[in-house]
Amino acid sequence: MDNLSLKINKTKLNKYVLAVFILSVFWVKSFEFSFLLTLLLTIFYLPKIKITKPLIEVLLLLSLIIIVAIPNTFVYKSSAFDILKGLLYYLKPILMILLGYMVILRIKDWSFFFKLIIYLSLFFASIHIIIAIDWFFSDEPITVLRYRSGKGSLIEILGFVFFIARKKIGITFSKSRRRFIFLLLASSALLYFSRTQIIGIVILLLSVYGFTKLSTKSIMVISGLVLSLIIFFAILNNTDLERGAPGVEGFLYKVKIAPQEVFSSEINIEDHSDLWDKWRSYEAKKAFEQTFDKGLPAIVIGNGLGAKVDLEIDYLISGIPEKEIPILHNGYAFLIFKSGLLGLFFYLLFLLRLYIKTYFDNNDNLKLNLIRKFISGFGFYLLFSTLIISGLYNINGILSLFLGCLLGLEKLTKEIS
Known part of the structure; x- marks a missing residue:
């Protein structure tokens, strides 16, 4: 009886550790803090968990990105501090994946992670809605709202997707609660006025429902979405939208210039408006120029x-x-700048390793299939978000922890089936 009580207490403690860790990283928003906390918890959990081959393969690909960058670290002079900082940027997602994996295996509760994310997303969405209501009754532009509440929330993306897929997960809510949760999460998602937020939700839902796995049906659905986007952008490009306009017009302007923001090579640095609109392009352009100027190595x-x-x-x-x-x-420019085309190659292999999980169907284990679809969706989402917000290497990001949790759930599902 005492042993059983001790196990229950340890399980509860691990649940609290995961919840407090997520809240801490979300609120503090400090790279140094999140890295140190991740490192300490990883060291604590590591001796208690057996690392499996699928996890080693994922972590090895990310480690190879670091290894290929080492030779030129000593060829092109940098300060010891900059080298350390660059190393920590690369190490953080590796440690977070490992931590998420280990904590989930210690919790041993299949549905806890999904419930936790849904409830945390409701909490954050409530705060966001309160901030948005206050903004709504002011004359301030969208940029002020985005500054106060953030430019998006990965937790709310996942919470919304997990809620929509609740029947597949095995989570139930009363009819009145379902309506309230949907309205709250959907409203919050829209009020971020974030392209990444909306696209992230769409990508993960497509993956959960099997539309990212190549088939006649998925090709038709994705083709329809692509065609709709082309028509939408064609309409936007023929619509006069004012930069910095309040409300929806300002958001649509940001959507309209999205391709230029990332891919434009013609940037007038004397025109601050043009430079700011194409800032991502400018960063990448300088990174590529300075890499190619140094030659083949x-x-x-x-x-x-x-x-x-x-x-x-x-x-x-x-x-x-x-x-x-x-x-x-x-993130792709970042990888090429730090680790070259070889580093980019290993990163793409990492994304491919995640994506192909959707093809490993097991007709006898629907839960395992679902977890693999989520993991595959993360691979697809990272393919997009790496272009916009550094993907796995976002300095204040927590996506790698959630990926580790899903990889841990994959192993846990195999063990309990």
């Missing part, structure tokens, strides 16, 4: 862990003007 294995992109203009970082930055919005 830098192109293949990057500029090294401590390398920083010279923007050639002042950019405010934490209120301090800087000309050099260590991390970019475009």
Whole structure:
């Protein structure tokens, strides 16, 4: 009886650890804090968990990205501090994946992770709605709302998707609660005025319901979505939208310039409006120029862990003007700059390793199939978000922890089936 009580208490403690960790990282928003907390918890849990081959394969691909960057770290001179910081940027997602995996295996409760994310998303969505209501009765532009409440919420993306897929997961709510939860999460998602938020929800839902797995049906659905997007952008491009306009018009302007924001090569740095609209493109352009200027070694294995992109203009970082930055919005440009085309190759292999999970169907285990679809959806989502918000290497991101939790659930599902 005492042993059973001890096991229950340990399970509860691990649940609290996961919940408090997520809340801490979300609120503190400090890379140094989240890395240190992740490191300490990983060291604590590591001796108690057996690492399996599928997890080793994922972590190895991410580790290879670091390894290929090492030679040029010492060829192109950087300060010890910049090298350490570059190394920690790469290590954080590895440690978070490992931590999420280990905590879930200690919890041993299949549905807890999904319930936790749904309830946390309701909590954060409620706060967001309160901030949005206050903004609504002011004359301030959308940028003020986005500054106060954030530019999006991964927890709310997952909470909304898990709620929609609740029957597959095995979570039930009363009819009145279902309506309230849907209205709250959907309203909050829309009020972020975030392209990434909406696209993230769509990608994960497509994956959960099997539309990212190649088939005649999925090709028709995705083709329909692509055609709809083309028509939508064609309409936007023929609509006069004012930059900085309040409300929906300002959001539609951001949607309209989205391709230029990422892919434009013609940028007028004297025109601050043009530069700001195409800032992601400008960062990436400078990273590519400085990599290609150094020749084949830098192109293949990057500029090294401590390398920083010279923007050639002042950019405010934490209120301090800087000309050099260590991390970019475009995660693909970041990977090529630090680890070259070889590093990018390993990252794409990592995404492929996640995506192909959707093809490993097990007709006797529907829960396992669902987990694999979620993992595959993460791979697909990362393919997109890496282009916009650094993907796995977002300095304040927590996506890698959730990915680790899903990988842990995959193993747990195999054990209990």
